[in-house]
Amino acid sequence: MGKIVGIPKALLYYNFYPMWKTFFEELGAEVITSSNTCKKIVDDGVKSCVDETCLPVKTFVGHVIDLKEKGVDYIFIPRVVSIEKRRYLCSKFLGLPDLVKNLVTDLPEIIDMKIDYYRGDDTMKKEILKVGKIFVNNSKKIYDAYLKSIEMQKKFESIMRKGLSNTEAIKAIEENSVDVKLNGNLKIALLAHSYDIMDDYICMGIIDRLRNMGANVFTTCMLDRDKIELGASKLQKDLFWTYGRDILGAGKYFIENRDIDGVISVSAFGCGPDSLTDDLLERDYKRDGKIPYMSLTIDEHTGEAGITTRLEAFIDLLRWRKGEITI
Amino acid sequence: MKITYPHMGSLNMILKTMFEGINIEVVEPPPVTSKTLSIGVKYSPEFACLPYKINLGNFIEALEKGADTIIMLGGVGPCRFGYYGQVQKETLIDLGYDFKMIILDPPHGRLIDFLKDLSGYFPGVYWKDALKTFIFAVQKMIAADNLEKHLLILRAHEDKIGVTTKIYEKYVEGLKYAKNKKELDYIYREGVEKIKQNANVKRDIQLKVALVGEIYLMLEPFSNMDICKSLNELGIEVTKTDYLSDYLINSAFKLPQKLEFKRYAHGYLERDIGGHGLNTVANTVKYAEKNYDGIIQIFPFTCTPEIVAESIIAKISGDKNIPVMSLSYDEKTGEAGYQTRLEAFKDLLERQKINALK
Ligand code: SF4
Numbered sequence: 001m002g003k004i005v006g007i008p009k010a011l012l013y014y015n016f017y018p019m020w021k022t023f024f025e026e027l028g029a030e031v032i033t034s035s036n037t038c039k040k041i042v043d044d045g046v047k048s049c050v051d052e053t054c055l056p057v058k059t060f061v062g063h064v065i066d067l068k069e070k071g072v073d074y075i076f077i078p079r080v081v082s083i084e085k086r087r088y089l090c091s092k093f094l095g096l097p098d099l100v101k102n103l104v105t106d107l108p109e110i111i112d113m114k115i116d117y118y119r120g121d122d123t124m125k126k127e128i129l130k131v132g133k134i135f136v137n138n139s140k141k142i143y144d145a146y147l148k149s150i151e152m153q154k155k156f157e158s159i160m161r162k163g164l165s166n167t168e169a170i171k172a173i174e175e176n177s178v179d180v181k182l183n184g185n186l187k188i189a190l191l192a193h194s195y196d197i198m199d200d201y202i203c204m205g206i207i208d209r210l211r212n213m214g215a216n217v218f219t220t221c222m223l224d225r226d227k228i229e230l231g232a233s234k235l236q237k238d239l240f241w242t243y244g245r246d247i248l249g250a251g252k253y254f255i256e257n258r259d260i261d262g263v264i265s266v267s268a269f270g271c272g273p274d275s276l277t278d279d280l281l282e283r284d285y286k287r288d289g290k291i292p293y294m295s296l297t298i299d300e301h302t303g304e305a306g307i308t309t310r311l312e313a314f315i316d317l318l319r320w321r322k323g324e325i326t327i
Numbered sequence: 328m329k330i331t332y333p334h335m336g337s338l339n340m341i342l343k344t345m346f347e348g349i350n351i352e353v354v355e356p357p358p359v360t361s362k363t364l365s366i367g368v369k370y371s372p373e374f375a376c377l378p379y380k381i382n383l384g385n386f387i388e389a390l391e392k393g394a395d396t397i398i399m400l401g402g403v404g405p406c407r408f409g410y411y412g413q414v415q416k417e418t419l420i421d422l423g424y425d426f427k428m429i430i431l432d433p434p435h436g437r438l439i440d441f442l443k444d445l446s447g448y449f450p451g452v453y454w455k456d457a458l459k460t461f462i463f464a465v466q467k468m469i470a471a472d473n474l475e476k477h478l479l480i481l482r483a484h485e486d487k488i489g490v491t492t493k494i495y496e497k498y499v500e501g502l503k504y505a506k507n508k509k510e511l512d513y514i515y516r517e518g519v520e521k522i523k524q525n526a527n528v529k530r531d532i533q534l535k536v537a538l539v540g541e542i543y544l545m546l547e548p549f550s551n552m553d554i555c556k557s558l559n560e561l562g563i564e565v566t567k568t569d570y571l572s573d574y575l576i577n578s579a580f581k582l583p584q585k586l587e588f589k590r591y592a593h594g595y596l597e598r599d600i601g602g603h604g605l606n607t608v609a610n611t612v613k614y615a616e617k618n619y620d621g622i623i624q625i626f627p628f629t630c631t632p633e634i635v636a637e638s639i640i641a642k643i644s645g646d647k648n649i650p651v652m653s654l655s656y657d658e659k660t661g662e663a664g665y666q667t668r669l670e671a672f673k674d675l676l677e678r679q680k681i682n683a684l685k
Contacts, residue, residue, distance in 0.1 A: 050637050052629065052655060079598070091406060094600040095635040102595065102642040237401070237413050237430070270629040272407050275374035276414050283417050 002028045003135065005111070006072035008063035009033045011056055012080055012093070014166040014194035015221075018173050019153040020076060026145030027135035032072065034063040037201035041066055042300055048103045054268045055299050056195045057092050057099070059202060064100055068107055074134075076111045082118035087242045090273050160221040165207050166198050186215040186318050189254055191247045191281070192266035193274075194221060196298065203266065204304050206311070210264075213315045218260070220246040227253045244277045251281040255288050262292045262318045264311075269299035292317055328449075329354045331394035333382040336546030336571055337471045340503050341464040342398070348460025349452045354394035356385035359549040363388055368658045370418055376627035377550055377657050378408075378543035383415050390424050401430040406602035406632055463508070465575060470515040471502050472570040477519050479567060482559035483533075484526040492556060494521045534563045534621070534676050537614035539607045539640075541626040541633050544656060545569045551625050552662055554654075554669070558623075561673050566619070568610040569603070595639050604632030611640045615647040620676045622649060628657035650675055 005024045007013060013033070021031045035041070037059055045062030067075050077100055080093045092099070097112035113131045116123055132142030152173075159169040163182050172178045188210055190197055197203050197219065210217050220228065220243075231253030232238070232245055239245040247265070254260045265281065267274035278295055285293035294314050296307065319325045331354045332342050339355060346353045357363065359381055367384030386397055397419075402409025412430040419426065429448050446454040478495045485491040498518030505511040536558060544551050545567055555565050577584045585599065591609035599605045611622050624640060626633035637653045644651035652672050654665065 050634065050641070050653070052634050053638070054631075054634075081598075088601070091601040091604060091631040092635060094598060095596055095604065095632075095639075098596045099635050099638050102639045237410070240409060270374055272374070272376070272629055272631040275372045275376075275629070276407055276410050279372040279375070279414055280417060283421060287421075 002030045003073040005029045005031050005074045005076055006067035006070065006108075007031060007033050007076050008060055008067060009036065010060040010063045010199070011096075011195045012078070014198040016153065017170055018156040019149045020078075022152040023145050023149035024076070024135070026148050027132055027142065029074075029135055032067075032070070034066040034070070037063070037199050042201070046300055052270065054092070054271050055202060056193070056268050057096075058300070059195075059199065060096075061100060061103060064104055064107070068104070072108055074109050074111050075107065076113070078111075078113045078115050081114065081116040083115065083242055084117055085120060086118065087240050087245065088118070089242060090271075157221070160219075161224060163216070163218075163222055165217075165219065166194050166221055167200075181211065182216055184211055184214045184216040186262070186315065186322075187218065187260045188215045188318075189218045189250060189260050189263045190266065191220065191251055191263060193243050193247075193268075194219070196266050196268055203298060204302075204307050206266070206307070209308070209311060210315075213311065215315065218250075220250045223250055223253075227257075231256070239277070241273050241277075244273045247274075248277050248281060252284065254291065255284055258290065260291060261322070262294070262314060264314065265293070265295040267295070267297055269297050292321070328352065328396050329394045330396045330398060331356055331386070331389035331392075332398040333385045334359050334547060334549075335378075335543055336548075337468045338546075338571060340471055340499075341468045341571075343503070344464035344467055345457070345460050348463065349449070349457050351449065351452075354389050354392050356389040356394075357392070359385065359547065364549075364658055370422065372414070374629055375414075376407075376630050378541075378547070378627055379411050379415070380658065381547070381550060382411065383418065386415065386419060387422070387424075390419070390426060394426070396427045396429065398429050398431065401432040408602070465572070466508060467502055467505065467511060468575070469572045470511055471499055472572040474498060474502070474515060474518050474522075475567075475570075477522055479555050479559060479565040481522050481526040482556070483562050483564045484528045485559075486525050486527050488560055490525050491522055491559075494518070494525065528562075530562060532677060532680055534673065534680065535566070535619045536563050536621045536623055536676070537566045537568055537610065537617075537619045538623050538625065539568050539610040539614075540624045540636075541603050541607075541630050542569050542574075544625045544627060546571060550627075551654075551656060552660070552665055554623070554625060554665075557666060557669055558673075561669065563673060563676075566614070568614070569606065595643060596636070600632050600635055602630065602632030604636045607633060607636040608639050608643070611643050611649075611651065612647070615643065615649040619649070620680055621672065622651045623672070624651065624653040626653075626655050628655045628660075630655070650679060 007017065007020060024031050041062035042059055044065045045058035048061050049058045064075060077097045079097050080089055082088050097110055101110060111131055114127050128146045129139060129142055136142065156169055156173060159172055160166060164172060164180060168178050168180055197206055207217050228246055228249035232249030234252045235248060239248055251263060254263060265278055267278060282293060282295065285291060296310065329352045330346055334356055343353050343355060363384035364381055366387050367380035371380045371383055399412040401412055412428065416428045431445060443454050446452050446457050482491040498514060501514040502511060505514055538545060558565050588605050588609035591612040592605055596605060596608040607624060614622060624637060640651050
């Protein structure tokens with residue numbers, strides 16, 4: 001029996017799970033994830049973290065504790081510094097393994113692989129070998145596993161581009177089938193970090209809620225890269241956070257292209273990067289004045305009622321603008 | 328051209344000296360007051376951090392005073408400071424101001440390249456001249472920072488509360504207007520002397536605290552409600568772990584300060600995470616090992632690198648048996664609550680010290 005690697009179902013899980021899973025499985029390990037976010041997980045995270053930590057990170061810590069309780073051999077907590085040249089992620093990702101190790105006691109062994117493409121991918125090779133060696137002593141096999149995992153990532157991303165959310169795409173890969181109804185007549189861009197909108201507990205299933213109200217939802221992961229790049233090229237100064245730049249890029253693209261009825265941005269309470277990008281986007285949409293824009297903030301106290309009311313009001317506004325309803 | 332810039336500790340002194348040295352008119356932003364802050368808050372995103380809001384307030388007040396060009400630092404992440412300027416610029420445009428904004432990315436390597444960059448914005452000024460005034464400006468800053476270092480120790484021993492602060496303020500003002508190096512040295516020495524004369528209180532139990540945290544909060548007393556003064560007046564000697572002059576000297580001579588930080592932080596935080604997160608962790612270890620009695624971390628509410636650091640230094644506190652207190656500030660921070668927390672912290676340190684002596 002292979003060793004069990006636990007992957008917390010939070011933060012970048014939503015962007016890279018199929019890839020990470022493939023890598024470890026190719027090396028002969030067994031991969032499990034933590035349970036779906038629930039009250040206990042959030043509470044555990046909140047209790048372990050200092051107050052001001054953002055909700056996504058608190059939740060992540062809760063998932064780590066869940067894995068610890070499940071008795072896995074390893075927990076995968078990568079230090080994701082950068083996933084493309086010259087751009088970073090938010091500071092928290094850079095210190096995530098340190099953060100967790102200092103907050104949670106008696107952890108199983110942490111695999112804190114450093115993922116850093118900031119200067120090109122030479123440093124990655126060393127990291128991959130270092131991590132692979134935990135499982136097999138065979139560089140070729142490790143490298144092959146890495147290549148397979150990259151292929152999987154490409155597949156995963158292409159499924160999302162068909163209009164599936166991250167979670168649906170993961171399901172599609174694991175179960176080879178999913179049925180998603182994509183027949184709304186409103187087009188809404190949902191601009192946010194994946195972990196803010198994909199966790200059904202944290203964001204109360206916002207995507208399905210919107211779909212049930214008759215909207216087709218577009219997230220940054222569903223959009224073609226070149227659309228995002230086109231939008232981002234309108235920035236006066238390139239933004240140095242990958243996901244923040246995706247959000248701004250998509251937002252700017254829709255202003256020019258107008259192929260959307262409304263834009264909703266979601267961010268975690270107190271999120272540093274989002275506080276700036278959100279402000280820039282909102283300014284742009286106000287100046288343009290053609291497409292309605294709404295921003296939602298979530299934290300551990302966000303209530304379902306509040307979210308529903310605001311979404312319904314927004315949808316009504318869009319329908320009214322289309323002349324579908326009169327008030 | 329009427330140039331302005333944000334306040335940040337002794338930055339005003341150096342920029343004013345430098346620009347006036349190359350004959351560029353400067354509109355000093357009015358001193359930071361609660362009015363500055365409330366203007367900034369009014370036009371800033373809710374979750375932008377305190378320095379952002381104060382900066383914006385500085386800009387608006389200076390533009391109202393007639394400035395037409397703003398100089399602001401930029402950055403390349405991962406801390407959001409690097410994008411402040413962009414958002415502030417759009418805000419000021421929406422508010423209807425007519426101005427030019429120069430956003431300078433911080434020196435990656437050599438200061439000289441930075442100055443050349445800068446002089447590119449001011450045709451007709453030779454960077455060699457700029458360099459000369461710049462050096463004098465830096466000398467002023469070093470003098471001012473050193474005077475403050477003395478202040479933060481000696482004010483804890485002042486004979487009459489409040490007098491030292493007045494002396495200090497008078498001499499800093501003197502440094503600001505010094506015409507040449509000789510005058511500068513003279514004022515500096517006299518300032519130190521005057522502060523010493525008023526510092527004769529000795530205590531059996533003398534507490535020493537190191538201040539760590541985010542650099543703006545550390546440098547700009549308004550933003551931290553003058554925590555150093557409050558601590559000094561409680562009889563505590565304070566060491567601020569960051570000064571603008573240290574930062575400049577380190578980057579000018581490319582000192583491997585980062586390596587030193589990495590060594591201290593090892594085992595707790597293994598890499599730079601942007602902002603001053605690594606410095607905060609490293610300095611906590613460093614001053615714990617220097618047998619300080621306590622550490623206080625100060626940072627703006629929602630500052631991501633500092634929140635990571637806060638989580639980590641709590642662990643260091645236990646490991647190294649040194650009390651650590653973290654204080655985050657935003658516009659809603661009330662003075663009364665903070666004073667109570669400082670006093671409680673002092674009591675804790677005193678008790679700990681007495682127990683250790685037993
Ligand atoms: S990007 Fe924002 S929400 Fe995400 S981890 Fe960073 S601070 Fe938290």
